[in-house]
Amino acid sequence: MNSLEGRLQRCAINTATLGHREPLGTTLDRIARAGFGGVAPWRHEVEAVGATAAGRQLRALGLTVTGYCRSAYFAAPDEAERKANMNANIQALNDATEIGAQCFVLVVGGARGVKNGLAGARAQVQDGIGELYIEARKLGMPLAIEPLHPMYATDRSVVNTIRQALALCESIAPDDNPMLGLAIDVYHCWWDPDLVSSIAQAGQAGRILGYHVCDWLPDTRHMLMDRGMMGDGVVDLQGFRGLMEQAGYTGMVEVEIFSAEQWWKLPQDKVLSVCAERLQSVC
């Protein structure tokens, strides 16, 4: 396996990594100037400037859009909210197309407040992705289900393993692998006893649409906002990328770090330079 040294053009920055502290235009300029080849922006950022303007700037900077973050939840406590979320997701597909995203990232929603709890939420997610998939096909915009760590099953996502996400893909779009697949994030999946076989299976199915890195810190202080910089935690990042590449993944390596107390307090250019250094040394 080749190291990422000298290959920042194969690396992307998820804008959450910089803490969403400034307008998208400034963020995109910084990321391109730092030498990265790609970016994953968030809906609220793109909507603030408009997808047309965002798309124009992205093309001018030559940045690949590795993914558009992220869906509203498919699992919802009531029909009105479910419907509003679905409409937001359909609108987001148009914006994803406008900015040239490689995929629209799906975070599916948790069990909280949903009728029949976990089982009910999982059923709603299956139905909801099926519904959005029909719209996505019309636009040719691939959907990437992101399995989230099991600790988010209540508040954020009832899809919690690669294998579970793969089963959803096979069930909803059995013969359409480029259009419904997975975004695989080390933070969510590194602990999985079935990691090796799951990634291989996802690759074999042609369903891997994205790869996100950060690190898991010992003594994590917050369940959402305390992800670590690559190299500061316990994840075997080179081993993980090896599995991804053996599975045929040739896409970008995207950094996504939520870190309210550490990295979001540092100057953005500093964060980008540490990302660049760590991508080339420990990923």
Add this chain to the structure above:
Amino acid sequence: MNSLEGRLQRCAINTATLGHREPLGTTLDRIARAGFGGVAPWRHEVEAVGATAAGRQLRALGLTVTGYCRSAYFAAPDEAERKANMNANIQALNDATEIGAQCFVLVVGGARGVKNGLAGARAQVQDGIGELYIEARKLGMPLAIEPLHPMYATDRSVVNTIRQALALCESIAPDDNPMLGLAIDVYHCWWDPDLVSSIAQAGQAGRILGYHVCDWLPDTRHMLMDRGMMGDGVVDLQGFRGLMEQAGYTGMVEVEIFSAEQWWKLPQDKVLSVCAERLQSVC
């Protein structure tokens, strides 16, 4: 499935639920007085009064000891610590026998600081349980591996699913199901997409040695110390017990709640009365 109404004799209290705020003797008296049939005490409590005295009181009160909590870690950063932990575990087996515990509960240790990280820790765990199992057989003391939630893979346990724990059992003690099995805790396992088949498989293998309940709270504020009282969270507790009983489990239902900011601040007898009420209404 029968409700637990009127069957507190089939229910047990893990002493952690009361916050370890008083000597074991007082705790045991409270639990028996409240009408529970069983208790799961912790090593530091039993060691403080001595296993002989603890055993004598437990027998006098007629309390079943559903499990003895818990092993020192099998995964360790260095050989000295690994060996010290193994010796502590062997001593604990003697104490478990002395107090008449139904099993010794194994929390296996996390990946943090261990050579080769997650993979290295999992190998150490396999070897360590194998070593302790030889001692446990001599004493006839069953070992119950407790899979912990994946969010503890760094700091507490690299065994994170029922299926993974079962594979360890089959590998270490293939023909000895009553002596090496699992303690299944809803907090750690409720999210698992393979829950139904995993519990069935564990039951078929004759490996279910314990069942722990609490609840998962929305907006969990602390990764260790914010478990919920049964009924206050999202877990389908009656559904879960149904799976356990379909799998042939006839043992006790043990309440284990770590709750530094809520339940551990209330009077112990109040906590016990709420446990009794919830066991009989929502479990």
